Amino acid sequence: MRKNLCVGILSETRYDEKRTPLDPSDVKWLVKRGVKVEIESSPRRAFKDNEYKAAGAKILNRFRNATLLLGIKGPPVEGLYPNKIYMVFSHTVKGQSHNMPLLKACLKKNTTLIDYEKIVDLQGKRLVYFGRFAGICGLIDSLHYLGKRLEREGLKNPFSLIQPTYRYGSLKEVKKAVAELGDKIRTKGFIKRLSPFIIGITGHGRVSGGVQEILEPLNPIEIHPRDMTRFIKHQKRMRHKIYKIVFLREEKFRSKDGKGFYFEEYLKNPKRFESNLDAYLPYLNMLIHTSYWDSRYPRLVTKKMIDKLSRNKPFRLRFIADISCDVNGSIELTYKTTTISNPIFTYDPHNKKFAGGDSPQGIGILAVDNLPAELPKDASREFSGLIRDYVYQIAIHGARDITNHAALPTEIRRAVIIQGGKITRDFKHLKKWVK
Numbered sequence: 001m002r003k004n005l006c007v008g009i010l011s012e013t014r015y016d017e018k019r020t021p022l023d024p025s026d027v028k029w030l031v032k033r034g035v036k037v038e039i040e041s042s043p044r045r046a047f048k049d050n051e052y053k054a055a056g057a058k059i060l061n062r063f064r065n066a067t068l069l070l071g072i073k074g075p076p077v078e079g080l081y082p083n084k085i086y087m088v089f090s091h092t093v094k095g096q097s098h099n100m101p102l103l104k105a106c107l108k109k110n111t112t113l114i115d116y117e118k119i120v121d122l123q124g125k126r127l128v129y130f131g132r133f134a135g136i137c138g139l140i141d142s143l144h145y146l147g148k149r150l151e152r153e154g155l156k157n158p159f160s161l162i163q164p165t166y167r168y169g170s171l172k173e174v175k176k177a178v179a180e181l182g183d184k185i186r187t188k189g190f191i192k193r194l195s196p197f198i199i200g201i202t203g204h205g206r207v208s209g210g211v212q213e214i215l216e217p218l219n220p221i222e223i224h225p226r227d228m229t230r231f232i233k234h235q236k237r238m239r240h241k242i243y244k245i246v247f248l249r250e251e252k253f254r255s256k257d258g259k260g261f262y263f264e265e266y267l268k269n270p271k272r273f274e275s276n277l278d279a280y281l282p283y284l285n286m287l288i289h290t291s292y293w294d295s296r297y298p299r300l301v302t303k304k305m306i307d308k309l310s311r312n313k314p315f316r317l318r319f320i321a322d323i324s325c326d327v328n329g330s331i332e333l334t335y336k337t338t339t340i341s342n343p344i345f346t347y348d349p350h351n352k353k354f355a356g357g358d359s360p361q362g363i364g365i366l367a368v369d370n371l372p373a374e375l376p377k378d379a380s381r382e383f384s385g386l387i388r389d390y391v392y393q394i395a396i397h398g399a400r401d402i403t404n405h406a407a408l409p410t411e412i413r414r415a416v417i418i419q420g421g422k423i424t425r426d427f428k429h430l431k432k433w434v435k
Helices: 024-032 049-054 097-108 131-152 171-187 206-218 225-234 263-268 303-309 376-396 430-434
Strands: 007-009 037-040 058-060 068-073 085-089 112-115 197-202 242-247 253-255 273-275 286-289 319-322 344-348 353-355 363-366 416-419
Touching: 024 037, 024 049, 024 376, 037 049, 049 058, 068 376, 085 376, 097 416, 097 430, 131 171, 131 206, 131 286, 131 319, 131 363, 131 376, 171 206, 197 206, 206 242, 225 242
Parallel strands: 007 037, 007 068, 037 058, 068 085, 085 112, 197 242, 197 286, 286 319, 319 363
Antiparallel strands: 112 416, 253 273, 344 353, 344 363
């Protein structure tokens, strides 16, 4: 007779990680349907142990019966349970070197590893995500920290109204603060040196959607990139508005041989293309990067590009929020990730040096890799609703051999990176990274 799997919720080990994969209401939903749930006790989690206890879960310091273990970030290698099924963001699918120890440990301990990032539909669109909240938190933090930098230079700006996201108790409070900011911009505006205030955004996915959701109460006026230079020349007095540019693929890249941008050709031969953002960066006050990238594709912003552009006027770029957060990736200036408590570093193109902290000289870089943790309850509730049914399907079928269990949704079976201590066929490229 088939036996249900017991579900376990891992205690996150990062000090600034308060999110949880399942909230108490969805734990209660599972328990009512015959799925047992164990919770590793945690003082940091956004929801308290007693809330889960009231939902019918058992609170433990260490799992006893749980087989399907759910977390957010990849678990520490030294604490990995053998012979279990893990569902986490493992950050291993691109062969990220800093997470190869986790992959090796999973192989050694006969683990099955399901990565949320690879739960996608037939078109490759992600079905499980925190992207919206990454965009929301990333924009709020960017406005706050840019405002602080400008203040230190003696440049008055309206962003003093905005706090870092973690100081707000909910998304509702965030949106209230943004509405107040919109009122201030409409009445007080920006000083001449900061006008017109233009935000550039790369990407059209959920992260970009979160950024624009927060921008919406500010009633931004959208500019087409081809109108950029003409707009700057004739609209210097437009001080009571925020402007945005959302870059399309054909605006972000150009052919090295001058033949134009063709997306099909770009996918086949990405090395024949290069970034076109150097045509726009000098006119932006802030760049928000939300696009997917891997090493096959050209970078959008390089050190060489910034060094060259900064020697000429105009050059208005003061801040880059790399929400995609690929180290040495599409934004080459992102040489490391940052944390919620220490979110900014600076690149000074004149001296070609990085500075720790929020130095006012140069371009501020935000590269926090767990931005949604700043609104842990709201973000966790949304995420929980996305994974609950997948968790139920695996648990109720007692499924251990996930990839070959025909009763499970295809998107779950295809998201298995390691099955029973062996790398699956779809991720065989990881074998070279493990070696």
